[in-house]
Amino acid sequence: MHPVAEVVLDASAPPSEPGGRQPLPSPSSPRNGGSPSAPGSLLAWLRYTALVPALIPAGIIVAIVWTITYASRLTSLPGFFSFNWAPTSSWGIGVFVVGSFMTAVPALFFSMLVGLGLAVASTTYLPRLAASLLDPFVDLLAGIPSVIYGIWGYVVIGPYFGLTLNPWLSAHLQFLPWFHATKAAPINTLGLGLPLAIFVLTLMALPITTLLIRDSLRAVPRELWESGLALGATRWEVLRRVAFPYSRRGIMSAAFLGFGRAFGETVAVAMLIGSTAQIPPSFYGTGYTMAAAMFELIDSAYTSAQWLSVLTEMAIVLLAISLLVNVAGRRLVISLSTTEVAGV
Amino acid sequence: MSGEGPVGNGPILSVDHLTVTAKGKTLLDDISLDFASNSLTAVVGPSGCGKTTLVRSLNRMTELTPGLRVKGAVNYLGQNIYDRSVNPVLVRRRIGMVFQRPTVFPNSIYENAAFGLRLVHEEEGKIDIAVRHALTRAGLWDEVKDDLERPALSLSGGQQQRLCIARALAVRPRVLLLDEPTSALDPGSTQRLEETMEHLKEEMVLVLVTHNVGQAARVSDRVAFLHTGHLVEMGETEEILERPKDPLTQQFITGRFP
Amino acid sequence: MAAAGALVAELPPADVLIDRSARTRFRLGFDRAMSWLTPLLFLVAIVPILDMVYYISRKVVPTLTWNIITSTNPYQTDALGVPLQTTFYLIGLSTALAVAFGLLGGIATAELLPERWANVARTSANLLVGTPSIIIGYLGYLAFVLYFGWGLVFLSGAVTLSFFMTPYVFRTADLAFSSIPRHIREAALGNGAAPSQYILRVGLPIAFPQILTGVFLAMAIGIGETAPLVITMEPGVLVPSNVFSPAIVLTEVIWENFTSGEPLLVLKAFQAAFLLLVIVLALNVIVRVISARYQKRLEGLYQ
Numbered sequence: 001m002h003p004v005a006e007v008v009l010d011a012s013a014p015p016s017e018p019g020g021r022q023p024l025p026s027p028s029s030p031r032n033g034g035s036p037s038a039p040g041s042l043l044a045w046l047r048y049t050a051l052v053p054a055l056i057p058a059g060i061i062v063a064i065v066w067t068i069t070y071a072s073r074l075t076s077l078p079g080f081f082s083f084n085w086a087p088t089s090s091w092g093i094g095v096f097v098v099g100s101f102m103t104a105v106p107a108l109f110f111s112m113l114v115g116l117g118l119a120v121a122s123t124t125y126l127p128r129l130a131a132s133l134l135d136p137f138v139d140l141l142a143g144i145p146s147v148i149y150g151i152w153g154y155v156v157i158g159p160y161f162g163l164t165l166n167p168w169l170s171a172h173l174q175f176l177p178w179f180h181a182t183k184a185a186p187i188n189t190l191g192l193g194l195p196l197a198i199f200v201l202t203l204m205a206l207p208i209t210t211l212l213i214r215d216s217l218r219a220v221p222r223e224l225w226e227s228g229l230a231l232g233a234t235r236w237e238v239l240r241r242v243a244f245p246y247s248r249r250g251i252m253s254a255a256f257l258g259f260g261r262a263f264g265e266t267v268a269v270a271m272l273i274g275s276t277a278q279i280p281p282s283f284y285g286t287g288y289t290m291a292a293a294m295f296e297l298i299d300s301a302y303t304s305a306q307w308l309s310v311l312t313e314m315a316i317v318l319l320a321i322s323l324l325v326n327v328a329g330r331r332l333v334i335s336l337s338t339t340e341v342a343g344v
Numbered sequence: 345m346s347g348e349g350p351v352g353n354g355p356i357l358s359v360d361h362l363t364v365t366a367k368g369k370t371l372l373d374d375i376s377l378d379f380a381s382n383s384l385t386a387v388v389g390p391s392g393c394g395k396t397t398l399v400r401s402l403n404r405m406t407e408l409t410p411g412l413r414v415k416g417a418v419n420y421l422g423q424n425i426y427d428r429s430v431n432p433v434l435v436r437r438r439i440g441m442v443f444q445r446p447t448v449f450p451n452s453i454y455e456n457a458a459f460g461l462r463l464v465h466e467e468e469g470k471i472d473i474a475v476r477h478a479l480t481r482a483g484l485w486d487e488v489k490d491d492l493e494r495p496a497l498s499l500s501g502g503q504q505q506r507l508c509i510a511r512a513l514a515v516r517p518r519v520l521l522l523d524e525p526t527s528a529l530d531p532g533s534t535q536r537l538e539e540t541m542e543h544l545k546e547e548m549v550l551v552l553v554t555h556n557v558g559q560a561a562r563v564s565d566r567v568a569f570l571h572t573g574h575l576v577e578m579g580e581t582e583e584i585l586e587r588p589k590d591p592l593t594q595q596f597i598t599g600r601f602p
Numbered sequence: 603m604a605a606a607g608a609l610v611a612e613l614p615p616a617d618v619l620i621d622r623s624a625r626t627r628f629r630l631g632f633d634r635a636m637s638w639l640t641p642l643l644f645l646v647a648i649v650p651i652l653d654m655v656y657y658i659s660r661k662v663v664p665t666l667t668w669n670i671i672t673s674t675n676p677y678q679t680d681a682l683g684v685p686l687q688t689t690f691y692l693i694g695l696s697t698a699l700a701v702a703f704g705l706l707g708g709i710a711t712a713e714l715l716p717e718r719w720a721n722v723a724r725t726s727a728n729l730l731v732g733t734p735s736i737i738i739g740y741l742g743y744l745a746f747v748l749y750f751g752w753g754l755v756f757l758s759g760a761v762t763l764s765f766f767m768t769p770y771v772f773r774t775a776d777l778a779f780s781s782i783p784r785h786i787r788e789a790a791l792g793n794g795a796a797p798s799q800y801i802l803r804v805g806l807p808i809a810f811p812q813i814l815t816g817v818f819l820a821m822a823i824g825i826g827e828t829a830p831l832v833i834t835m836e837p838g839v840l841v842p843s844n845v846f847s848p849a850i851v852l853t854e855v856i857w858e859n860f861t862s863g864e865p866l867l868v869l870k871a872f873q874a875a876f877l878l879l880v881i882v883l884a885l886n887v888i889v890r891v892i893s894a895r896y897q898k899r900l901e902g903l904y905q
Contacts (some may be wrong), residue, residue: 023713023715024791024797051710053707054706054710054711054715054719055707055726056772057707057726057727057729057730057772058722060726060741061729061733063745068740114646117640121640125637125640128410130641134641136890137644137647137651140647140886144651144654144879145825145826147826147878148856150860151856151860151872152650152658154861156657206647223444223445223447226441226443226447227511228449229408230405230512231440231459231515232434232438233433233459233460233463234463234629234630235633235637237629241463261732264732266734266736266828267829270829271857271861311740312744315740318736318737319734322732322734323733326732330728330732423619425619430619431619431630434621434626435619438619464625465625
């Protein structure tokens with residue numbers, strides 16, 4: 001996944017031409033613009049052969065859904081919908097689902113916060129030149145492979161979290177039960193666990209949230225900006241009272257797609273979360289996510305039908321959530337563009 | 345409205361040797377003029393003559409266009425709005441502006457009209473009164489009073505433009521700048537808006553940019569004629585339109601300009 | 603309007619330009635504070651990137667020799683020649699597949715399909731981009747490794763990887779063809795060009811730079827993928843001799859070695875990370891350069 005590409009491609013959806021763009025004429029009558037549904041014309045049907053390559057992405061998605069539903073029928077799994085993960089007597093995937101949400105939701109929160117700030121800075125406060133020099137850094141964040149985030153997080157950031165930040169947080173957040181490390185749930189010195197995973201996921205989701213918010217703020221008509229300012233509002237007040245409400249759909253879709261990104265991330269999380277099939281006993285504890293678990297436990301599936309089937313069912317849950325989030329996010333983008341066409 | 349007259353004897357708004365350049369190109373060249381209080385001054389001229397630049401420089405909207413440089417002074421009650429100690433945000437609360445196309449915000453009619461007051465945390469009761477007052481002055485109250493919570497975007501174009509005027513009036517500016525406010529409206533709406541302007545000019549300074557000589561003749565007291573960034577001529581409307589001194593003005597009035 | 607009159611009296615006078623009320627000072631101060639604070643947030647993006655590049659380079663550059671990069675000797679444990687070459691072969695095959703699928707699909711979507719079907723195609727390409735990599739990897743595992751019985755080999759990885767890359771090529775091809783100005787399209791067809799002639803002789807040359815950015819982007823993504831390759835291929839010690847050989851790529855070297863604790867192996871992981879970073883950043887720069895040039899060209903086209 002490459003959020004920048006995703007956004008770049010998405011934001012610049014094919015320009016709609018007045019009257020709509022007509023498909024090229026049928027090969028049967030190139031000069032007259034033959035009707036695609038000319039009855040009896042064999043050549044007219046040739047147009048529909050174009051469906052074959054065009055629907056390859058759709059085919060891949062169908063293949064994913066079909067394959068994993070097919071594979072999931074292999075065997076029954078005791079205790080699948082529980083929080084008890086004790087192969088091979090109980091296969092509760094609850095811990096993984098909870099772990100996925102516990103990492104993705106805070107990461108999304110932080111990356112939306114920073115993303116809003118970055119989008120505001122580059123559309124509102126910074127001079128154009130400065131913005132065009134700084135924005136590529138955010139885009140670059142999307143280009144770095146997740147395994148590099150993983151090794152950097154493990155070697156550079158992890159020890160800092162384990163030795164400095166987590167003990168400090170634990171000492172200062174004593175009044176919150178779950179945020180206080182105990183003997184039973186100590187802080188590991190490698191720093192592996194929720195905070196580290198959240199930190200790196202925040203960085204990884206940042207480009208997609210920033211870019212989508214930036215684009216939707218740029219879509220606010222210039223006249224609206226100016227009339228806000230002409231009423232004696234400060235730039236911040238125009239942002240808060242005019243630009244944010246105007247672009248709320250774009251901002252929401254940034255949240256959805258950013259969540260999808262954080263939720264599905266695999267390798268970096270597998271390297272940093274500590275890979276323990278448990279709900280983290282404290283904020284500083286280790287855990288697991290669905291994506292990381294599928295990735296790391298797949299070796300067992302090569303020989304065991306039961307393992308294969310539990311991973312498949314995990315894949316179904318993960319796929320269902322990520323499709324849901326992506327469809328929701330993209331619907332918002334689409335309706336955003338239609339309101340724009342309708343005009344203000 | 346009592347207490348709205350000019351302080352002392354000076355004009356509320358005057359322009360003093362104003363020059364605006366953009367990347368070496370001169371958009372306005374050494375303009376000096378006064379805007380009389382309780383009157384409507386029309387700024388006319390062929391397209392590209394700098395009339396929009398002129399009104400935008402009257403409340404520092406020029407700063408929003410990168411690369412524009414302003415020299416000279418615009419005095420509001422004797423104080424230069426381009427002075428370093430003056431914040432443009434405060435200038436724009438005193439000198440309001442309405443644009444070519446209606447620019448209502450994507451919320452209710454009431455919230456649109458209350459926008460400027462919410463910024464300074466006025467009490468709800470005061471805001472209610474001010475909204476009603478502003479909508480009345482903009483000539484919109486009777487049409488919208490039953491449903492102020494309707495989305496502003498559901499209004500017609502002419503109503504939206506009057507809502508924009510009401511929104512600007514609600515913060516009680518001394519000066520209202522109107523940048524071709526009727527150019528996107530149908531004739532009926534244009535006529536209503538012109539009536540609104542007739543009422544408003546009795547209590548404040550109105551500056552109207554228009555490319556339509558007929559409109560200037562109908563609503564304005566004074567006319568300033570701009571050509572390629574120069575102030576060619578300025579005076580009483582009748583004077584300028586009927587007995588122009590400059591041949592350029594003559595040409596423009598008789599429609600021999602593009 | 604008596605009520606309005608009362609209000610008028612209470613509002614601040616509208617004839618001073620300098621307002622020192624607490625509320626006004628707060629409003630202006632808050633705006634100014636945001637104008638300083640929000641740009642500072644760029645540090646959140648810039649510091650990690652610089653730190654990553656700096657840390658990895660500092661650790662790796664003094665240790666890197668030409669021999670390490672090129673040697674494919676299976677007994678030389680510190681050599682990266684095998685994964686490096688394998689990465690190039692794998693990306694080569696995946697790119698070929700992705701370009702074949704993506705280009706045909708994108709052009710068909712932009713030029714041939716009725717709007718309704720085109721939207722189905724576009725939506726599914728977008729959804730595929732948003733699907734977690736582990737899910738696509740898992741499809742490859744179930745379909746190629748298990749169902750087709752290819753096993754954990756080069757081909758399984760390459761085809762799985764091409765699934766990631768296809769939607770990027772697809773969407774850039776679609777976008778490039780869709781944004782060819784209408785007048786050019788009409789001029790070509792109006793002068794009697796057959797649709798196929800239009801696509802090959804007019805459309806493709808215009809769309810080529812943008813499609814190329816899509817291809818490079820897809821390659822950058824493919825090279826950085828880890829999870830789907832780890833689960834569809836068995837790490838090999840040799841450069842694969844055919845598509846049914848086990849294979850190891852750079853990202854896999856990092857994944858296999860980063861926790862080993864063995865200093866030499868950790869260093870090897872970092873060396874692989876360095877090479878990966880260089881390749882991926884170079885591809886990103888290429889994408890930027892091409893798209894900047896392409897934009898200029900397109901601007902000229904519209905004039």
